[in-house]
Amino acid sequence: MSVAAQQQSDRTPLLAIRGVETFYGKIQALRSVDVDVYEGEIVTMIGANGAGKSTLMMTICGDPQARAGQILYRGEDITRLPTHDIMSKSIAQSPEGRRVFPRMTVMENLQMGAILEDEKDFDDDLRKVFDLFPRLKERRGQRGGTLSGGEQQMLAIGRALMSRPKLLLLDEPSLGLAPLIVKQIFEVIRELNRNEGLTVFLVEQNAFHALRLAHRGYVMVNGSVTMTGTGAELLARDEVRSAYLEGGAH
Amino acid sequence: MTHQDAPTASNRPEGAALLSEQRRDAMGGEPPFVPEPTGDSRLVASIKDAVITAAIVAGITLFFLAVRSDIDAGGLVLTLRPGLWMTWVAIALVVRFFLSYFFYRSAAPISGWLKTVVMPTKRGVPIGKTVGIILLAMALTLPWLLSTFLPGQNRYLLDLAILILTYVMLGWGLNIVVGLAGLLDLGYVAFYAVGAYSFALLATNFGLGFWVCLPMAGLFAALWGIMLGFPVLRLRGDYLAIVTLAFGEIIRIVLLNWYDFTGGPNGILGIPKPTLFGIEFSRGEGGFADYFGLEYSTVHRFVFLYYIILALALLTNFVTLRLRKLPVGRAWEALREDEIACRSLGINTVNVKLTAFATGAMFGGFAGAFFATRQGFISPESFTFIESAIILAIVVLGGLGSQLGVVIASVVMIGGIELLRNLTVLQQVFGDNFDPTQYRMLIFGLAMVAIMVWKPRGLISSRTPTVIYKERKKIGADAVSQGEGH
Numbered sequence: 001m002s003v004a005a006q007q008q009s010d011r012t013p014l015l016a017i018r019g020v021e022t023f024y025g026k027i028q029a030l031r032s033v034d035v036d037v038y039e040g041e042i043v044t045m046i047g048a049n050g051a052g053k054s055t056l057m058m059t060i061c062g063d064p065q066a067r068a069g070q071i072l073y074r075g076e077d078i079t080r081l082p083t084h085d086i087m088s089k090s091i092a093q094s095p096e097g098r099r100v101f102p103r104m105t106v107m108e109n110l111q112m113g114a115i116l117e118d119e120k121d122f123d124d125d126l127r128k129v130f131d132l133f134p135r136l137k138e139r140r141g142q143r144g145g146t147l148s149g150g151e152q153q154m155l156a157i158g159r160a161l162m163s164r165p166k167l168l169l170l171d172e173p174s175l176g177l178a179p180l181i182v183k184q185i186f187e188v189i190r191e192l193n194r195n196e197g198l199t200v201f202l203v204e205q206n207a208f209h210a211l212r213l214a215h216r217g218y219v220m221v222n223g224s225v226t227m228t229g230t231g232a233e234l235l236a237r238d239e240v241r242s243a244y245l246e247g248g249a250h
Numbered sequence: 251m252t253h254q255d256a257p258t259a260s261n262r263p264e265g266a267a268l269l270s271e272q273r274r275d276a277m278g279g280e281p282p283f284v285p286e287p288t289g290d291s292r293l294v295a296s297i298k299d300a301v302i303t304a305a306i307v308a309g310i311t312l313f314f315l316a317v318r319s320d321i322d323a324g325g326l327v328l329t330l331r332p333g334l335w336m337t338w339v340a341i342a343l344v345v346r347f348f349l350s351y352f353f354y355r356s357a358a359p360i361s362g363w364l365k366t367v368v369m370p371t372k373r374g375v376p377i378g379k380t381v382g383i384i385l386l387a388m389a390l391t392l393p394w395l396l397s398t399f400l401p402g403q404n405r406y407l408l409d410l411a412i413l414i415l416t417y418v419m420l421g422w423g424l425n426i427v428v429g430l431a432g433l434l435d436l437g438y439v440a441f442y443a444v445g446a447y448s449f450a451l452l453a454t455n456f457g458l459g460f461w462v463c464l465p466m467a468g469l470f471a472a473l474w475g476i477m478l479g480f481p482v483l484r485l486r487g488d489y490l491a492i493v494t495l496a497f498g499e500i501i502r503i504v505l506l507n508w509y510d511f512t513g514g515p516n517g518i519l520g521i522p523k524p525t526l527f528g529i530e531f532s533r534g535e536g537g538f539a540d541y542f543g544l545e546y547s548t549v550h551r552f553v554f555l556y557y558i559i560l561a562l563a564l565l566t567n568f569v570t571l572r573l574r575k576l577p578v579g580r581a582w583e584a585l586r587e588d589e590i591a592c593r594s595l596g597i598n599t600v601n602v603k604l605t606a607f608a609t610g611a612m613f614g615g616f617a618g619a620f621f622a623t624r625q626g627f628i629s630p631e632s633f634t635f636i637e638s639a640i641i642l643a644i645v646v647l648g649g650l651g652s653q654l655g656v657v658i659a660s661v662v663m664i665g666g667i668e669l670l671r672n673l674t675v676l677q678q679v680f681g682d683n684f685d686p687t688q689y690r691m692l693i694f695g696l697a698m699v700a701i702m703v704w705k706p707r708g709l710i711s712s713r714t715p716t717v718i719y720k721e722r723k724k725i726g727a728d729a730v731s732q733g734e735g736h
Binding site: 061063082083084085086087088092093095099100101102103104105107108111112113115116126137140141159163 | 577580581583584587588590591592593594595596597598599713715716717718719
């Protein structure tokens with residue numbers, strides 16, 4: 001258990017999700033979800049396809065907005081804020097499906113990440129991202145759409161980092177990637193957390209990798225959180241193993 | 251998508267992954283060997299192509315060229331023109347043979363040759379920039395060039411150049427909305443109309459001059475751009491196109507029916523001409539020619555108008571190119587690429603869309619004011635949907651987002667339509683009653699289909715990146731041009 005996780009009880013969480021309910025029309029996608037993410041932690045939400053993981057991620061970003069409940073960032077209620085106001089608060093997101101700008105070069109994509117930031121920090125931040133992902137430096141003049149899936153994921157994370165976030169939201173970074181690349185990307189996330197103290201909230205289907213990486217995890221089934229615990233605890237639970245890991249461990 | 255990169259320390263493959271990569275590398279090498287076609291078969295194949303083409307041409311043109319019926323006193327008279335028919339068939343035969351032998355079936359196909367022309371040159375200066383500079387130099391010296399080399403048609407050609415430049419400016423303006431921000435606007439002519447009527451009404455009612463009204467016309471148009479922008483903020487693609495189309499029509503119909511204010515179908519007459527610091531381009535005392543001690547000539551005013559529209563167009567281009575490098579311009583392009591990603595980066599997409607609409611509309615308004623002062627008369631008839639369609643066609647054919655593409659497409663389309671008027675050659679072929687201009691829409695359509703087949707992303711589809719990495723020593727044109735299409 002990390003130091004950060006041990007101290008959590010006596011601190012207010014960086015991101016607190018309290019009884020959030022989200023609907024798509026009449027269909028309820030999230031049922032009273034509670035999640036806490038403390039500063040310096042990696043927290044993961046695992047669950048099957050259609051469990052509501054990405055909906056939770058989008059609800060944090062305010063699109064769609066939660067119909068009930070509260071989302072607090074550093075104690076401030078952000079539930080009803082428009083997306084762009086939430087995302088300009090030291091929160092950065094690497095959205096599901098990566099969504100890099102296909103006709104823009106790697107450099108331009110990274111520049112888009114820093115669009116709200118002071119220009120003088122740009123070179124430093126760029127160097128940091130290139131150190132984390134040397135592949136992006138090689139490909140800096142290439143268009144986003146011509147990158148491989150793994151490179152696009154690196155670019156999506158790099159772009160998110162360019163806005164100097166305190167909290168990084170990652171939506172299925174392992175989606176459709178080769179195991180080797182997944183390992184590499186998760187290694188970078190761990191490094192960022194350890195060296196920079198970056199707080200990470202990770203939504204994943206790849207339960208094995210996600211739980212090994214995360215300090216704490218939540219399991220979501222049909223829009224509700226059914227289990228919570230440290231990564232190691234959840235990995236050891238039979239329900240988790242049978243539901244998400246049988247034959248799925250890479 | 252396959253990428254075969256030299257492994258770096260961080261991504262060196264291990265174990266099974268290494269094996270599979272090696273296998274992939276081994277398989278991804280040279281294509282299977284195909285024997286080069288010999289010169290003889292190339293000749294035979296080309297002749298075959300030529301004969302087939304000639305036969306098709308003979309069949310199609312049989313009733314158009316070989317036989318001809320005329321109404322005469324005694325009814326229809328049939329004339330046979332085998333000579334003319336054979337001439338065209340022979341032309342088809344020769345041209346097709348030439349094309350087949352030297353291009354289509356050539357060992358070095360024309361597409362490869364084209365690519366070497368379009369690719370950046372050795373020194374890393376993109377060919378587009380060179381072409382742009384040449385075109386700019388030509389545009390700046392055009393009045394002089396015309397008066398030196400084509401003094402007879404000086405006035406007519408200057409007028410045509412002014413028309414083309416007006417469309418270049420409109421194309422550049424619409425390029426901001428459609429090409430950069432990716433918002434399909436079918437009603438761009440509305441802003442053109444707002445600009446023209448703003449100037450005309452201000453000038454005729456309050457006696458204001460062109461230079462005072464020009465910024466006001468731009469502001470009014472920008473205001474209307476924002477007014478259009480608000481209701482359509484949530485729309486994209488087809489739906490946005492329909493609403494903007496309706497907006498363009500609404501403006502025109504209001505102008506047509508609000509008789510007391512706009513003069514309705516009669517339009518507005520007596521719009522003042524622009525002056526050079528108060529000097530009018532008129533005959534007699536105090537006029538331009540008199541003031542500078544020149545002999546009076548009507549061409550002076552055309553030259554002046556030409557330089558005004560050139561300056562306005564260059565202003566549009568300059569502002570667009572600058573904005574592309576600023577956050578707002580980058581946000582436009584990102585919006586075109588992916589709206590959701592934009593929002594996840596903290597960009598207020600509402601503001602981004604509105605600025606795109608307003609900026610595009612403003613330049614449309616400037617162009618409208620210029621149009622009004624050039625014509626001296628405006629009516630709603632000048633602002634029909636076909637104008638929007640032509641401007642949009644210029645932008646799409648030129649290549650969305652490409653400034654140079656807009657110039658080329660404007661010259662080809664506006665110049666091309668004008669050229670059709672002068673093709674009296676066709677009248678000798680199809681008879682005296684043939685009016686080439688009546689077929690211009692057909693030719694227009696054919697050209698569009700041809701370009702869309704040949705270059706589906708427009709004439710200039712490459713996009714210049716707005717930023718390159720500062721470490722100059724490694725990055726050059728080669729790294730930038732790697733991202734060719736996707």
